[in-house]
Amino acid sequence: MSTDKEVEVKFRVFRFNPKTDFVPRWQEYKVKVNKSTTVLDALLKIKEEQDPTLTIRYSCRQAVCGSCGMMINDRQMLACFTRVLELNSDVIKVAPLKNYRIIKDLVTDFSELFQKEKQVKPYIIRHDVEELLNPTGTYKQTEEELLGYIQFADCIECGMCSSACPVSATDPLYLGPMILNRAYRFISDPRDLGFEQRLEAIDSEHGCWRCHFAASCSAVCPKGVDPAKAIQLLRRALVKKGVLGISSSKKVELIPMGHVKGKLELPKGWE
Amino acid sequence: MAIYEENREGVSGWFRLRRYSVERALYLMQRLSGIGIVIFAFVHLLYTGWHPGGWGDVILGIFVVYHTLNGLRLVLTEHGFLIGRPIRAVYPYRKGTLYGSQRYLVMVILALFVIFILIWSYVALVIQAG
Numbered sequence: 001m002s003t004d005k006e007v008e009v010k011f012r013v014f015r016f017n018p019k020t021d022f023v024p025r026w027q028e029y030k031v032k033v034n035k036s037t038t039v040l041d042a043l044l045k046i047k048e049e050q051d052p053t054l055t056i057r058y059s060c061r062q063a064v065c066g067s068c069g070m071m072i073n074d075r076q077m078l079a080c081f082t083r084v085l086e087l088n089s090d091v092i093k094v095a096p097l098k099n100y101r102i103i104k105d106l107v108t109d110f111s112e113l114f115q116k117e118k119q120v121k122p123y124i125i126r127h128d129v130e131e132l133l134n135p136t137g138t139y140k141q142t143e144e145e146l147l148g149y150i151q152f153a154d155c156i157e158c159g160m161c162s163s164a165c166p167v168s169a170t171d172p173l174y175l176g177p178m179i180l181n182r183a184y185r186f187i188s189d190p191r192d193l194g195f196e197q198r199l200e201a202i203d204s205e206h207g208c209w210r211c212h213f214a215a216s217c218s219a220v221c222p223k224g225v226d227p228a229k230a231i232q233l234l235r236r237a238l239v240k241k242g243v244l245g246i247s248s249s250k251k252v253e254l255i256p257m258g259h260v261k262g263k264l265e266l267p268k269g270w271e
Numbered sequence: 272m273a274i275y276e277e278n279r280e281g282v283s284g285w286f287r288l289r290r291y292s293v294e295r296a297l298y299l300m301q302r303l304s305g306i307g308i309v310i311f312a313f314v315h316l317l318y319t320g321w322h323p324g325g326w327g328d329v330i331l332g333i334f335v336v337y338h339t340l341n342g343l344r345l346v347l348t349e350h351g352f353l354i355g356r357p358i359r360a361v362y363p364y365r366k367g368t369l370y371g372s373q374r375y376l377v378m379v380i381l382a383l384f385v386i387f388i389l390i391w392s393y394v395a396l397v398i399q400a401g
Contacts, residue, residue, distance in 0.1 A: 018276040075290040102278050151360045164291070166298065169284025213349055214298035215368045216291045224364025229354050232368070236351030258357050
């Protein structure tokens with residue numbers, strides 16, 4: 001079968017251990033791949049058969065955990081979600097994600113990113129403590145309300161959007177598309193009442209006003225989240241609040257909701 | 272070394288355009304044209320009677336016209352217009368900021384840019400010189 005036909009591909013892999021190396025180096029490996037081999041499969045093959053010192057991070061192998069984001073041929077991609085032969089390249093260049101501190105080889109440090117994420121309080125904030133402690137029912141929401149935020153809730157926190165952002169490249173304090181998308185996901189959730197509490201982080205010099213709409217975050221997102229849209233809608237909400245004087249309690253006026261055609265809108269092929 | 276460990280691209284990141292969407296190139300040109308206009312504005316404040324003349328005027332026109340037209344696009348998109356409403360993300364993903372109205376607006380501003388620059392170049396190179 002043609003799917004089993006193996007082709008030899010050259011991998012140029014970024015190697016750097018900050019504790020022992022002075023400068024990074026590129027190491028070349030030759031790997032036999034077939035139509036279904038992903039970049040992650042190939043890297044694991046290198047690690048098993050050629051060089052056990054190669055360091056990579058991965059977990060689910062199915063684009064759900066967001067651990068294996070890396071620069072593949074100079075673009076942010078998930079290694080588990082990218083087939084080698086679909087890249088149409090004789091040499092596959094693999095490097096760690098840009099704009100994150102390197103731990104070793106292809107592994108980058110996200111701790112700074114998650115520290116920044118805490119600033120936007122990425123959880124649902126409510127004031128009815130009694131109801132939270134002793135619930136009497138569920139918090140209901142309509143299909144329109146759900147469609148208003150469900151796209152942004154699909155984020156797997158792979159950090160590739162913040163790596164692709166040209167603003168993050170020059171401003172280490174910028175919250176970045178991943179975190180601003182996270183903020184908008186909770187702000188646009190009708191159950192959440194914490195808009196005001198997140199303002200200090202998002203309505204600031206290094207918050208959503210720092211975005212210049214290069215839209216690279218949306219271009220590289222592997223889950224269709226569209227963080228650039230989340231940031232622009234966040235700004236829209238802030239302008240409506242600040243300029244038009246709409247109260248943050250009137251969420252329906254600040255946040256656009258999804259369109260529901262008919263009773264329930266299902267994607268094509270889901271019927 | 273710390274600089275390699277930090278792995279931050281810096282300004283060189285602006286220029287890495289391959290494999291990204293056209294908006295990144297527009298962003299780079301917006302930055303560069305903005306810097307160009309600021310430099311001209313300083314010179315212009317010091318020597319109010321001076322202007323580059325000839326091809327210099329054409330380049331200045333390119334900076335100003337591009338910065339204005341793309342700026343209008345950014346004013347619209349950055350206030351949440353023309354980027355589509357939130358949708359359910361279903362594969363193959365079509366992201367509102369990279370398709371549809373926003374992309375048409377990109378084509379419109381680039382077309383207007385070419386038209387304005389042709390007119391301005393004619394004025395700067397033929398009418399003013401003649």
